[in-house]
Amino acid sequence: MNAVIYHNPKCGTSRNTLALIRFAGIEPEVIDYLAHPPSRARLVxxxxxxxxxxxxxxxxKGTPYDELGLGDxxxxxxxxxxxMLAHPILINRPFVQTDxxxxxxxxxxxxxxxLPPLPGPFRKEDGELVTGHAGSSMP
Structure with a gap:
């Protein structure tokens, strides 16, 4: 299976998502979207x-959203x-695309x-246990 993740290595959610993809047996294309933002067409x-x-x-959160008046x-x-293109930090993450x-x-x-089913339970950075089905994580 092909996979692409628009990743921010400083983001825990992004790191956990990348780890889940790899745990499923897939080595994704990892795009650091802050260093290499998508084109306008790709973002759309x-x-x-x-x-x-x-x-x-x-x-x-953690962006110039308020300073730029984007709440209007x-x-x-x-x-x-x-x-979003001028300030890629405004692009929420992580976006993941698979087959x-x-x-x-x-x-x-x-x-x-x-993703295909996980081979077993996965433990996130914070210790939360994730099973192989969406929405079925356990403390």
Whole structure:
């Protein structure tokens, strides 16, 4: 199975998602989207394939979201995309694309929707146990 992850190595959710992909036996193409942001067309394709609105794909925490006035509901998708491309930290993460679909993997277990079954339980960085089915993590 092919997989691509738009990854931020400083993000725990992104690290856990990458580890889940590898635990499923897949070595994905890892794109550090802060260093190598997607093109506008690619970003739109990811957002659309994940079934999100542009606003749903924007990260607020730890970004210049407020300083840029991006909370203004009157802003167009084009304006939001311009901001995301000018400041890639605004692109929520991690986006993952596999042969089974595209997801914004927040929380990291969302990636299970587009992976083959896990070979067994997986333990996230914080110790949380994840089984092989989406939405079925255990403390």
């Amino acid at each position: 394709a990811l957002i659309t394939a994940a079934g999100l609105s542009v606003r749903d794909a924007i990260r607020q 509901a009157a802003l167009s998708d084009d304006a939001l995309l311009d901001a 089974r679909g595209t997801r914004l993997c927040r929380p990291s277990e969302v990636v299970l929707d587009i």
